[in-house]
Amino acid sequence: MQKLFKALALAAGLTALQAGFAHADLKIGFAAEPFPPFSSKDASGKWVGWEVEAIDAVCKAMNEKCDFVEVAWDGIIPALQAKTIDVIWSAMTINDKRREVIDFSDSYYRTTLFIVGAKNGDLDVSPAHLAGKTVGVQGATVSFKYADEKLKPAGVEIKTYTTQDEVNADMAAGRVDYAIGSAGVMTGFVKSDAALACCEYKANIDDPAILGEGIGAGIRKGDTALKAKLDDAIKDVAKSGGFERITAEYPELKDVITTPKP
Numbered sequence: 001m002q003k004l005f006k007a008l009a010l011a012a013g014l015t016a017l018q019a020g021f022a023h024a025d026l027k028i029g030f031a032a033e034p035f036p037p038f039s040s041k042d043a044s045g046k047w048v049g050w051e052v053e054a055i056d057a058v059c060k061a062m063n064e065k066c067d068f069v070e071v072a073w074d075g076i077i078p079a080l081q082a083k084t085i086d087v088i089w090s091a092m093t094i095n096d097k098r099r100e101v102i103d104f105s106d107s108y109y110r111t112t113l114f115i116v117g118a119k120n121g122d123l124d125v126s127p128a129h130l131a132g133k134t135v136g137v138q139g140a141t142v143s144f145k146y147a148d149e150k151l152k153p154a155g156v157e158i159k160t161y162t163t164q165d166e167v168n169a170d171m172a173a174g175r176v177d178y179a180i181g182s183a184g185v186m187t188g189f190v191k192s193d194a195a196l197a198c199c200e201y202k203a204n205i206d207d208p209a210i211l212g213e214g215i216g217a218g219i220r221k222g223d224t225a226l227k228a229k230l231d232d233a234i235k236d237v238a239k240s241g242g243f244e245r246i247t248a249e250y251p252e253l254k255d256v257i258t259t260p261k262p
Contacts, residue, residue: 010114011218012095013164013169015209017031021089025064025065025066025067025086026062026065026066026067026086026087027051027058027066027067027069027084027085027086027087028055028066028067028068028069028085028086028087028089029069029071029076029080029084029086029087029089029090029218030047030051030052030068030069030070030081030089030090031070031071031072031073031076031090031091031198032071032072032073033072033073033162033164033165034163034165034184035051035091035162035164035185036049036185036187036188037049037050037184037185037250037253038050038051038182038184038254039051039052039090039091039133045177045252047068050184050246050247050250050253050257051090051091051250052068052099053246053249054089054108054109054237054242054243054246055089057237057242057243057246058108058217058230058237059233061232061233061234061237062229062230062232062233064229066087069084069085072162073090073138073139073140073141073162073163074139074162076088076090076092076134077101077102077218080102080218080219080220081102081220083220086219086220086226087217087218087219087226087230088217088218088219089217089218091182091215092104092215092216092217093141093142093211093212093213093214093216094107094212094213094214094215094216095142095145095212095217096212097215098218099198101221102171102218102219102220102221103155103218103219103220103221103222103223103227104213104216104217104218104227104253105144105216105217105221105230105231105234106132106183106216106221106230106231106234106235107213107214107216107260108212108214108215108216108217108234108237108257108259108260109214109215109243109257109259109260110211110242110257110258111182111183111211111213111215111256111257111258112183112204112205112206112211112217112256113142113143113146113180113181113182113183113186113204113205113206113210113211114180114181114182114183114186114187114190114201114202114203114204114205114256115178115179115180115201115202115203115205116171116178116179116180116181116189116190116195116199116200116201116202117171117177117178117179117199117200117202118174118177118198118199118200119198119199119200120176120200122202123202123203125178125202125203127150127151127153127154127156128154129172129253130154130156130177130215131155132149132155132156132157132179133156133177133178133214134156134157134158134159134171134176134177134178135147135156135157135158135159135176135177135178135179135180136159136160136161136167136170136171136175136176136178136179136180137158137159137160137161137167137179137180137181138160138161138162138163138164138166138167138181139161139162142210142211142212143180143181143182144158144160145210145222146180146205146207146210147180149210150207150210159176163179164182164185167179167180167181168181168186168189168194168195169194170193171189171195171198171199172194172198172199174198178202178257179199180205183204183256183257184252184253184256186201187201187252187253188195188252191252192240207248225237234260235260238259238260238261238262239262241262243259243260244259244261247259
């Protein structure tokens, strides 16, 4: 009986030790709002898009099992800080303001902003020319940062929305004069049925002071181990040509995003 007790105790101890070495799945935070072609849900409710395929490749390179967690965009940093998620992977621009509260992986792509407006051939989008007009942007984004810092002081009215879809819907309906968004998203919007009759591309915004250091994965302050794993995995995917292969599946992104080179 004593030997049996010792054997059971040893087995329990080994199980506990193994559990201690096991790690939970990485929780990847995606903005719940659709952001095609980067991330959105298909008809079955599955997440699809460039960002989804990219994080799948990065998780594979890290040998990690990753679970997607939907979070409202304006609550995604608090969710990271509260440990509801481990990584923000949702087209988040690396900039100094965000670095005050979270850390970032290396950039896994860079892009610019597009301004879209009514189809009238007027391509002047200088702040002075837009004075008195209304520009729609998604809140808490680099589009908002550009509008707030560059356009608002010139007398442009800034209208903020929760999602980019809402911005684009109001642009198509003529409720705003201009809309600003990620180049990849706005390229697709201009070609959509909703926009073909009303809207046209006006200008590309490529301002390093606004666009920061590119798009990176957000992680909690001081999580150096996870940062190192993400950085190494991003390099591995770039070296294998993985990002380029993913981009090739999304023709609208071919000329508007730049991924890391090996």
